[in-house]
Amino acid sequence: MPAAIVAENLTKVYVRRRSLRQIAARPLRAAERVTALDGVSVEAREGEIFGLLGPNGAGKTTLLKIIACLVLPSGGRALVNGHDVTRDDRAVKRSIGFVTSDERSFYWRLTGRENLNFFGRLYGLEPAACRGRATELLEAMDLGAMADQQFLDYSSGMRQRLAVARALLHDPPIICLDEPTRSLDPIAAKHLRRFAVERLNRERGKTLLLATHNLQEAEEMCGRLLVLHRGRVLRQGTVAEVTRGLPGRDQYVLAVAGVAEPPRDPRWAIAVDNRDGELLRLSASVDRDGDALSDLLRRLLDGRGRILSCARREPSLQEVFDQIEAGGGGGGAAGARGAS
Numbered sequence: 001m002p003a004a005i006v007a008e009n010l011t012k013v014y015v016r017r018r019s020l021r022q023i024a025a026r027p028l029r030a031a032e033r034v035t036a037l038d039g040v041s042v043e044a045r046e047g048e049i050f051g052l053l054g055p056n057g058a059g060k061t062t063l064l065k066i067i068a069c070l071v072l073p074s075g076g077r078a079l080v081n082g083h084d085v086t087r088d089d090r091a092v093k094r095s096i097g098f099v100t101s102d103e104r105s106f107y108w109r110l111t112g113r114e115n116l117n118f119f120g121r122l123y124g125l126e127p128a129a130c131r132g133r134a135t136e137l138l139e140a141m142d143l144g145a146m147a148d149q150q151f152l153d154y155s156s157g158m159r160q161r162l163a164v165a166r167a168l169l170h171d172p173p174i175i176c177l178d179e180p181t182r183s184l185d186p187i188a189a190k191h192l193r194r195f196a197v198e199r200l201n202r203e204r205g206k207t208l209l210l211a212t213h214n215l216q217e218a219e220e221m222c223g224r225l226l227v228l229h230r231g232r233v234l235r236q237g238t239v240a241e242v243t244r245g246l247p248g249r250d251q252y253v254l255a256v257a258g259v260a261e262p263p264r265d266p267r268w269a270i271a272v273d274n275r276d277g278e279l280l281r282l283s284a285s286v287d288r289d290g291d292a293l294s295d296l297l298r299r300l301l302d303g304r305g306r307i308l309s310c311a312r313r314e315p316s317l318q319e320v321f322d323q324i325e326a327g328g329g330g331g332g333a334a335g336a337r338g339a340s
């Protein structure tokens with residue numbers, strides 16, 4: 001599949017503005033420079049859902065903004081549908097819709113329809129075409145019934161769907177979503193995720209670039225992703241490729257009966273979380289490779305235990321980062337340049 005987005009060795013250095021008071025206190029001090037992106041290379045293919053995964057401050061928004069021509073890179077190159085972001089911003093902007101989770105970007109006293117008409121005109125749509133497009137998108141986003149209500153009366157989920165409608169006004173093939181579920185409750189978040197996958201990606205064939213700090217969200221939605229940390233790509237590939245081969249151990253939660261004490265072995269560490277009569281609830285951290293898990297379960301059974309449940313606990317994003325960092329992840333054993 002052709003590349004929708006290609007970034008090569010992108011860097012972004014911000015110069016942090018100092019307040020008047022800071023300048024007055026230390027007039028000669030040089031302005032602080034923040035490296036938000038430090039040599040980021042990435043390629044997202046046409047029609048895929050590609051994730052940018054990273055904690056706060058990783059550089060996700062900066063990367064999306066460069067791709068959407070909202071911020072200029074300090075170095076490197078980014079192409080959107082073959083157009084260079086620094087040379088051909090009109091063509092890039094035509095190719096991209098940007099969904100932020102920042103509600104302040106709408107006019108709160110205007111209705112959803114009025115907001116879309118306003119932004120549509122800003123994007124250069126003719127008035128009649130703009131009105132038609134707004135009506136069509138309000139219906140498509142299940143906002144028809146709320147179209148003529150003020151934005152301030154919208155729920156968080158509706159606001160976010162209106163942000164998606166706004167990004168679709170000029171019908172771009174690529175949609176950037178910057179933490180679209182950040183302010184949503186779990187049910188609204190689930191709806192929005194499903195909407196993005198089924199309606200935007202599968203039905204309309206949009207390429208989605210999704211920034212998120214939520215590993216589960218990335219896992220559920222993205223075919224491939226990159227893990228960004230302090231402006232660098234730690235890993236890139238499918239979810240399995242990104243989490244596979246992490247140094248360290250897998251975490252399991254077990255409920256066992258008929259065992260007085262859990263077995264000891266250098267290949268695992270077990271903590272007893274709770275004792276309830278003969279029922280033990282255990283947290284086990286087990287070597288990932290080899291037969292460690294089988295041996296642990298066998299030892300429990302051989303000791304006349306009964307295993308009532310055994311579940312692998314998915315590592316949290318923080319644990320993934322911790323493990324990658326502990327393993328000297330900067331270079332990315334699984335390939336910062338991405339297995340595909």
Ligand SMILES: Nc1ncnc2c1ncn2[C@@H]1O[C@H](COP(=O)(O)OP(=O)(O)O)[C@@H](O)[C@H]1O
Pocket residue numbers: 014015016017034035036054055056057058059060061062063
């Ligand atoms: N306009 C700006 N001026 C100065 N520093 C900025 C600016 N925007 C972002 N940064 C800094 O750049 C880094 C990356 O920020 P950002 O791209 O917003 O990360 P993320 O979206 O992953 O949270 C952070 O350290 C942030 O403080």
Ligand SMILES: [Mg+2]
Pocket residue numbers: 060061062178179
């Ligand atoms: Mg951000």
